[in-house]
Amino acid sequence: MVQERFDTVVVGAGISGLVAARLLASQGQRVCVLEARDRIGGRVYTDRGGERTTDLGASWIHGIKGGPVHQIAQGFGLPMLEFTVGSYQAGGRPIAYYGPDATRLTADETEQFVADAARIDVELAGVIAAAPYATSYAEVTRLAVGAVAEREGWDADRAARVIEYFDHRSEEQYGVDARKLDAHGLEDEVIDGDEVVFPNGYDELASRLADGLDIRLEHVVYRVTRVGAPAVSTGVVIETERGPFAADHAVVTTPIGVIGGIVFDPPLPQTVADAISKFEMNAFEKVFLRFAQQFWDPDVYAIRRQGEAALWWHSWYDLTKVHGEPTLLTFAAGECAKQTRSWSDEQLFASVLDSLREIFGEDMPEPVQAQRTSWQDDPWTRGSYAYMALGCAGEDHDRIATPIDDVLHLAGEATWGEDPATVNAAMCSGHRAAERILGVELAFSRLVDPKTTAE
Incomplete structure (x- = not known):
């Protein structure tokens, strides 16, 4: 030939x-x-089935000042909406936190937790810099939390909430259990400026x-x-x-x-x-839930649950303004994505909804449409990234x-x-x-x- x-x-x-x-x-x-x-x-894959536009792959520009994508998107005249929470931050935008007992944290409790997470972020820089390669992200976060908790008198529950936050960050940022991610695997993150999404895909x-x-x-x-x-x-x-x-x-x-x-x-x-x-x-999948009416607070970017009950389903992102209908996005990440990989759609969606009902009650409505991704089974990626x-x-x-x-x-x-x-x-x-x-x-x-x- x-x-x-x-x-x-x-x-x-x-x-x-x-x-x-x-x-x-x-x-x-x-x-x-x-x-x-x-x-x-x-x-970068947008599903345009029916009248909906859904980004099943990449969604965010994580920091419009951190690289050329925003510049090029602007040059092409692509519409963008600010949605600064995709980098799994503790604060900075309104987030509704629910404690281990599924009750919402007060404003003071939320402020304290956000400050604790920020405090450990500062401590982590030095701990990671001193850590040899082959040290896991789980190890350095526990060292950082332990050091601060001892110096500042945190009780065990306060420390546990912050440890689980950093475990979830590893899952949502890299789709992997914190015990399997090298400690240096999150130090190269560059988030500068607001985050944005593409309403048109x-x-x-x-x-x-x-x-x-x-x-x-x-x-x-x-x-x-x-x-x-x-x-x-x-x-x-x-x-x-x-x-x-x-x-x-x-x-x-x-x-x-x-x-x-x-x-x-x-x-x-x-x-x-x-x-x-x-x-x-990694193992990182999206789960979209669309409802006829919004039953969560309309002024939040995300809903977060703490405690053992939130081992898998702990964060839901409000995409209502992006999608034009009441929509929550959550992630099956790390071990959750691996273990639910073979589940039927019905089984997976029921598991997510059960977790939401622990927060919003049994009267919470059923979604009018649900959708999941399967990047682990895609022969041309075998994972998300x-x-x-x-x-x-x-x-x-x-x-x-x-x-x-x-x-x-x-x-x-x-x-x-x-x-x-x-x-x-x-x-x-x-x-x-x-x-x-x-x-x-x-x-x-x-x-x-x-x-x-x-x-």
């Missing part, structure tokens, strides 16, 4: 791949994007980035061969079930969970392969992206160290790959206007 020849072949039409391809094409390169799915966007960003690109859907890549390596590489051959593609360069953006399904010939350098092996895909397993270092993100023989580049959210597991990380990694291939600096604004030269 005759190979098609390109300057660069990009594997994956998620945000990282689309950004790399768009920037390379803006510089006159002939670029092809190969995508295994029958759609673009990757983990996050996939509008992917669509605008993809405009004008040569994208081949349903092309499953199974082998990447560096021609001439390990001597002097003269290019890359990308083999798919629909035939081979040749190029001077390749950018592979497949998630950590599926990159092992691609044969690299010669094999990836040991430093790159070792770095990849230190990451794992990557997390740092025990022993992983922050530098391992960047090690994955080390250019290989000057022809092969790995990109994607797991390869960006500043704020991994975000769309910002995906965008930045695709931008970096394009700059490395071209050998020039490129303004992010070129994604909106290819002729621009300034940031």
Whole structure:
């Protein structure tokens, strides 16, 4: 079969791949994007069934000052709404807290808990800095809480509430039990400025980035061969079930969970392969509940439950203003997502509703519609995003992206160290790959206007 020849072949039409391809094409390169799915966007996926618009994948820009996504979304004129609570913060926006007995905390009790969480956040910085790799996030949070509790005279219940808060943060931020996340796995988080969501769907960003690109859907890549390596590489051959593609360069953006399904010939350098092996895909699913009428307080961003009864279902986010109908979003995260993975929809929704009824009573109405995600079962992700397993270092993100023989580049959210597991990380990694291939600096604004030269 005759190979098609390109300057660069990009594997994956998620945000990282689309950004790399768009920037390379803006510089006159002939670029092809190969995508295994029958759609673009990757983990940016908006369901538009019926009259509803639901982001089943990425939802938030976690800090509009922390990266280029907000800048590019503004440049494309995409509508956005402020919703600053997606980073699992204790305060900052109105949150209705309910204690272990399911009664709502008073304003003073809430203020005290929020202050306690903020106090431990400060303490954590030093504890994490002193912790060796392979120390878990659970270990450092307990050390931090224990130290403050002893100095300031906290009782056991007060300390327990803060410990469980940080355990839940690990689950909601990285979709993993705090005992399995490396202590350094949350220190690279960059949240600067308000958080925003997309009322018309996050996939509008992917669509605008993809405009004008040569994208081949349903092309499953199974082998990447560096021609001439390990001597002097003269290019890359990308083999798919629909035939081979040749190029001077390749950018592979497949998630950590599926990159092992691609044969690299010669094999990836040991430093790159070792770095990849230190990451794992998480277990993180969304559960949407839509109601005919709103029965919770209309002035809160979220509802949170404390105590053992909230081991799994502890946070519900009010998306009413985003969705245009009374809607609560909760997450099955970490062990909860793993254990409920095989549950029927009916079983899962009943479990969530039972937890809500402990707060709002048996008269709470049934939802008019419920929906769940199943990223763990998606063959092209095998999870929602990557997390740092025990022993992983922050530098391992960047090690994955080390250019290989000057022809092969790995990109994607797991390869960006500043704020991994975000769309910002995906965008930045695709931008970096394009700059490395071209050998020039490129303004992010070129994604909106290819002729621009300034940031």
